[in-house]
Amino acid sequence: MLTERQTHILELIVSEYVERAVPVASQALGRNHQVGVSAATIRSEMAELEAQGYLNQPHTSAGRVPTEKGYRFYVEWLMQEETLSQEAQQTIRHQFHQIERGQERWTHLAASILAQTVENVAVVTSPHVDACHIKHLELVSLQDSTALLVLVLDQGRLQQQILRLEQPQTQDELSVVAARLNQRFGRSTVREVIASEAVLTELERQIMDTVVEIMSAVDEGGLDEAYLEGLRHILGQPEFTDSDRMLGLLELLDEHNLTRTIPLRALAREGVTVIIGAEHPRLAEAGEAMRECSVIVGGYGAPGVASGALAVLGPMRMRYSHTISTVRYLADVMSELITEYYE
Amino acid sequence: MLTERQTHILELIVSEYVERAVPVASQALGRNHQVGVSAATIRSEMAELEAQGYLNQPHTSAGRVPTEKGYRFYVEWLMQEETLSQEAQQTIRHQFHQIERGQERWTHLAASILAQTVENVAVVTSPHVDACHIKHLELVSLQDSTALLVLVLDQGRLQQQILRLEQPQTQDELSVVAARLNQRFGRSTVREVIASEAVLTELERQIMDTVVEIMSAVDEGGLDEAYLEGLRHILGQPEFTDSDRMLGLLELLDEHNLTRTIPLRALAREGVTVIIGAEHPRLAEAGEAMRECSVIVGGYGAPGVASGALAVLGPMRMRYSHTISTVRYLADVMSELITEYYE
DNA sequence: ATTAGCACTCTCACGGGTAGAGTGCTAATC
DNA sequence: GATTAGCACTCTACCCGTGAGAGTGCTAAT
Known part of the structure; x- marks a missing residue:
């Protein structure tokens, strides 16, 4: 157990060391702060604090440095949390x-x-979304047989993926597909999509496979x-x-x-x-x-x-x-x- | 000007130094590579190379190190570009x-x-897109008066921004607006959008201001x-x-x-x-x-x-x-x- | 032109010696 | 009984000198 004075000295040593990065000597402590006792007294208190494991001496003729235990005590009991200006x-x-x-x-x-x-x-x-839902799904034609899949998940989280289509599709065709998929899978989680037994065309199947892949990745936080x-x-x-x-x-x-x-x-x-x-x-x-x-x-x-x-x-x-x-x-x-x- | 032998020695010194990171001595060079001449000869060539600024001596009794000029010569004339395996x-x-x-x-x-x-x-x-065009524009309702603006630019480059709407809008209303804007501004560059004198509603104006902002940022490469x-x-x-x-x-x-x-x-x-x-x-x-x-x-x-x-x-x-x-x-x-x- | 031999130079590593800082202990003091 | 001044002791950091080793430049021989 520590006396009040020991506590106070520990506190001073921690702040002093944090500021100056040099082992703290008994004299220096008396000089820079008002402790009210002489260096000799501080020394004996320091020795006690060291015995209890709060301080450490790099070598015999050096000042003291806080140990892990010392810092822990400081954080737990001594430090007062400041408020930012x-x-x-x-x-x-x-x-x-x-x-x-x-x-x-x-x-x-x-x-x-x-x-x-x-x-x-x-x-x-x-920020990491926990179990995401499909908010919206969009298909944008880039080339005849290339399309961009845009997937909006909860909280406006956006994912994209380029698709290589097996058949060429016009933008209009893609829009129709997107509308259908939105209707079917809007607000679904990955599980629901996987569990769904809806009958899909080959194209829709390809798209939803990709969607599942993306959502899983997001859920696992792999994209964080x-x-x-x-x-x-x-x-x-x-x-x-x-x-x-x-x-x-x-x-x-x-x-x-x-x-x-x-x-x-x-x-x-x-x-x-x-x-x-x-x-x-x-x-x-x-x-x-x-x-x-x-x-x-x-x-x-x-x-x-x-x-x-x-x-x-x-x-x-x-x-x-x-x-x-x-x-x-x-x-x-x-x-x-x-x-x-x-x- | 350098003789062929000097060139060869320079080459050896560069590769040796690159590999070992230690100033190259005349003896070491003779030992590890077949130069065909004695250390003494190498030394005098080294002296000449140093006089011409291709080599440098960290101190009197050290080996030689290539100078900037030495490396430059090496890169320009000596090195043979390898092919990756x-x-x-x-x-x-x-x-x-x-x-x-x-x-x-x-x-x-x-x-x-x-x-x-x-x-x-x-x-x-x-990759940096030079003068981007609008490919597609989408509005997704998040809350009554919050929407997500999704902007697809050339080459599938995707940008998003959250909008705070002055009036609540349903998804359907937003979709209508998006469709109109797509029709009007599809394939436009920033300039064209700014120059356009189309009459817009307040909502549309707000959206397009944001679009212009995003596109400008992309064009300036600020998002790279x-x-x-x-x-x-x-x-x-x-x-x-x-x-x-x-x-x-x-x-x-x-x-x-x-x-x-x-x-x-x-x-x-x-x-x-x-x-x-x-x-x-x-x-x-x-x-x-x-x-x-x-x-x-x-x-x-x-x-x-x-x-x-x-x-x-x-x-x-x-x-x-x-x-x-x-x-x-x-x-x-x-x-x-x-x-x-x-x- | 090349090379062997040698004296010279410079660095680096080691060791002793010293100044200074800071402690722990002891004896005196409040 | 706690506190403090005084002092001997210890340890580090720094300076300096010294010697080994490496590598050169020069010179004389090939």
């Missing part, structure tokens, strides 16, 4: 209302804003894209000046590893989650570099409509309060956008 | 035929394949996206083990700088172009790190239909032959795809 909030909202060009743009923009605001790597996935932004911030951090660490980190953030690095889907629904260093649920798969990083994940979206996740990845020495509140705020904004436009 | 060609084509899901996927895939094949950074832009892939390859190269250089490079490749780093548009039409180090046309804007890199740019597409560019960025010490031929081959494949599906 009115100004910052305005700026963010303003940027979203500048562009109104669909989910992908939002997602991208969100990643961009997030990275810039928290000065770390940001990852944002595009994650935008990553802000590499430069994290790589500029002192903990990664070593080029080996840099490479390790880049491997973590390689597109193919991203889903392992950041367990987005699992955590997205539970508000904002903080993962500190080796707390990572799938550490072995994520990679060694993960031990030195923290991840903040937040979910956004409207239940049953569409949802996605925002995440920030940075060194363990991270401005937790600021990052958490930014993630939370951005998640709220994204949720509003989703609700407002798609509900 | 049948196998490699097959593999690439196979991957493209695995997925048939529109330009974006292709672009992404091309970047991925390119990066992997040449083991450097690859950048690929999506570039995919970047393969950071890990280039950052693993020995010339970038130093963390400062790494950061410099990452700044080059930051999304906002990419268009300055790689003059894609300017060079795209001229087949495959090789830019070595400081030859870069806009060196000052690109950044200092560019001095140590080479870029290979190739254009793809069908004239008057759609076109884009592929590029590879790597250290000056690059397998030029292999890279150039890969870029060329991929450009051909992409061009075929564009022609085949969109013409």
